[in-house]
Amino acid sequence: MRTIKGLIDGKRKRKSASSASEAPDAVDPFQPDRMHPELKRNEQALRDAFKSCSDIVYRSFQFEGRTECLLVYVEGLADSDGLQKFVIAPLTQGSGEASGDIAASVKRSVAVSEIREMSTLQDCSNRLLDGEPILLVDGVASGLALGLTKWESRSIEEPVAESTIRGPRGGFTETLRINTAQLRRIIKSSRLKLEPLEIGEYTRTKVVVAYVEGLADTKLVDEVKARLSRIRIDGILESGYIEELIEDQPFSPFPQLISTERPDTVCSSLLEGRVAIMIDGTPFALVAPVTFVSFLQAADDYYQRFLISTIVRWLRYIFLALSLLLPSIYVAILTYHQEMVPGTLLLSMASSREIVPFPALVEALLMEATFEALREAGVRLPKQIGAAVSIVGGLVIGQAAVQAGIVTAPMVIVVALTGISSFMIPRYVAGISVRMLRFPMILLGGTLGLLGVMMGTIAIVLHMGSLRSFGVPYLSTLQTPIFDEMKDVLIRAPWWSMRRRPRFTGEYNALRQPPAQKPGPDKGGGAGN
Template identity: 50%
Template sequence: MEHGTPPINELVSGKLAQDMGLLKTILDRSSDIVFREFQLGDAQTAVIIFLDGMVNTIIVDSDIMQPLLKYGETMLQKSRLSLTGLETLLQNQVITAAQVNSGERIQEVVDHVLCGDTVLLIDGVNKALFISAKGWGKRAVEEPATEAVIRGPREGFTENLLTNISLIRRRLRTPQLKIEGLQLGQLSKTDVAIAYLEGIADDAIIAEVRERVGRIDIDAILESGYVEELIEDNSYSIFPQVNYTERPDKIVANLLEGKVGILIDNTPFALIVPVTFFEMMQASEDYYQRYVISTLIRLLRYLFLIIALLLPSLYIALLTFHQEMLPTSLLLSAAASREAVPFPAIVEALLMEISFEALREAGVRLPRPVGQSVSIVGALVIGEASVSAGIVSAPMVIIVSITGIASFIIPSYSQAITIRLLRFPMMILAGTLGLYGVLLGVLFILIHMARLRSFGVPYLSPLAPMHASDLKDALVRVPWWGMVRRSTETSKNNPRRMKGSLRPRPPKRGG
């Protein structure tokens, strides 16, 4: 070990003084580590080791200490009990905690203590008992702050992995739901769970997720973003290839489509793989509203997606290179508003867009009550002052405002950021090449997206490659009775969602 730390791969010797000395050396300068020594009968010495603040002291007192002391008084003070099988006897008949395991290495003792378990060492016994008594402060289940809905469940994930798994189990009460656990991070030892539905999810995708997550070798995992960057297909692409959510109902819906969920301890955001472009434009509420409303809202999102990406670029290209394409009255109005502006349209647009993005970022970083006021007041004041000073034109303020509103309509925050960033190169292309530059930029984006994969699934599926049966839940949403089959790319094992036809039939009129 580095920095003079003693080796911790040794076996538990059974000599309590020696083992405690080694553990105290390893866990030196850790004031929250508690060593509680006590007598187990007449002459038997024992110690429990736990991390203060990470255990439930009520469980330690009632399920560990009291049974051990009571057992020692009744059995060991009469005659010294044989040490053979003592740890098995205590594990199976004395300690009343729900989970008790044993181990033989000092490394295991240290790991369990730091994970919040209580460790029991007994003099003369060369095994340690690991007793689950975890109990630290945690946030209650609340409504997700980033994915609010008008109609739908109000529960959101928390930073506790077991709580998050229970929220999924409540919605999928089937043995087909598999939760595979592992630890990532040499120092953080963060618990990670891979969730999928056996018999629905594609075995190849499950194996690929296992392989990519399992090969992560890093010092610490502090948030799901670490894992996201380490498992995505194309790390140089600006488009997100892993979806994330705070909503248990959303991850359950994706598991039912044959996808795989990755849950990480200490973060309320769960990852979903694979993902497509069209899924990033869908919201949980789309499936709780009636299909007509959901379809219209989806079409509105795609319209404003185009506006968020192309509106400033089209304005720049038309005013700079293609004035003949504008109606005369509109051209004269735009020319009059720009008469006092000293900058070309491209510089004017970049100034306003950068200022708007800075205000939006400032609003996010400031405390919530202050941030919203700063964003709104700042945009109004700066926009009005800029027009009055003749730095920018009034139409440009309108264009930037509409573009900003359009980017907020995109449900996925990571997808919205991607569109916001792509807007700047599109404006530069429009300012240098006009509409030809805009067309080249759109073609480049489409070609890149067509080549992109998320765990082997084409990013533009079901449009490219074409899966006609999956188009029922892409640009539009058909009624639930019409979505008989799951996604073609991710649920090849069990493609049918429902048996027979559930289409409502009107009652027959009596004569």
């Protein structure tokens, strides 16, 4: 979209852009023409474009005492020490030997590994804004972009949102290159492809589509790239922007892409034939396609012993159902099906209900809303105050409310249990959607009893059944009762038996590893015998 013809003058540019038939995305005040050989005119064009940009530094000097040079860079994004040492020093202290081509001799003198020649001011300004210093030489109709970028960035830390007990501790950072380097450190293969894209008219956010060639379905990769290139937006600040712009069903409560800050999670997805979308400026990468089950699989599952992982996984499934259904079932039973409750329990429940003024439905909604509010308050607050909130919330809301006779003790237990169980879902986003669906379920349970709960469940399953994530049915692993696929769903099969990659991500290279890798003392080769 940078083909709009116009003058360098910013004002007229804007006018012509808005009057043009194309979308008003002409934020680049440069004409696409090639650069002028005269340094003065190039400098003037740059200075006009970057008017009132106090962070742009212009440093002019003379190459070998004769040729005028101009170094332009963004303060804070360029390595000024390096510029001094490797660019300005060698150029100004040149030997003065006469050579024909100035551009070639300048290039020869500059001691920087990465030099790219830019033939238009447009390219120059883009490079400049990416942090690369631009060297303009009088008499040369091009600018040299020097790979001397350097800015402050966070070091690699343990991911906060997804911590593991056993597993790599490194998480993604805000810098795209560090993140892709982390992927490359894990998958050391030329087949790991990292295709670059730029999204956002103003932010020009770098986005990388990562996949393993030969494992990922080419149709899937093309689809991801097509959807990304359709995006027209001012800026991308976080992966959430992209997620909302490329998902299949925008109104669904369920997430259709995994966002993760763990390089190992991304790599294991890539090895399963999925595609990852890495975004500059955020430690979160997106992975597609996903099924609902992938939201219930934690990275730990694959690092712990498989028996333990299997049990933990089942615990998670049970508590997922609990977190969705427990309050609504409790309300339904209390309101419509008291006969299901065993006699002694019913008595104690009835006696605690005696003093409570609200019907069970109102009580449940009240408590669930309070719990959500507490959780939300705890997230936003600084850590020190967060502890205070949980104490106040837990003690005051829980204990005191029961004693004051506003809510019943069983209801507090139910709400606390659902709260905890919703935190058992490894992916935070999936947990939120389940928590959100809990409220309509409570309403259904309070109005139609268990029938309503069943209706709600059917409706949710129906909706999930109709969802697709990049062409893969959301429930695909559950709907095809194929044992090989179930190995990663019902149980977490040991690695030596997970021979096949998930089928839905493509037919390529279905086999993961050769058979018969089950270890044992009879395998030989060691001192085990």
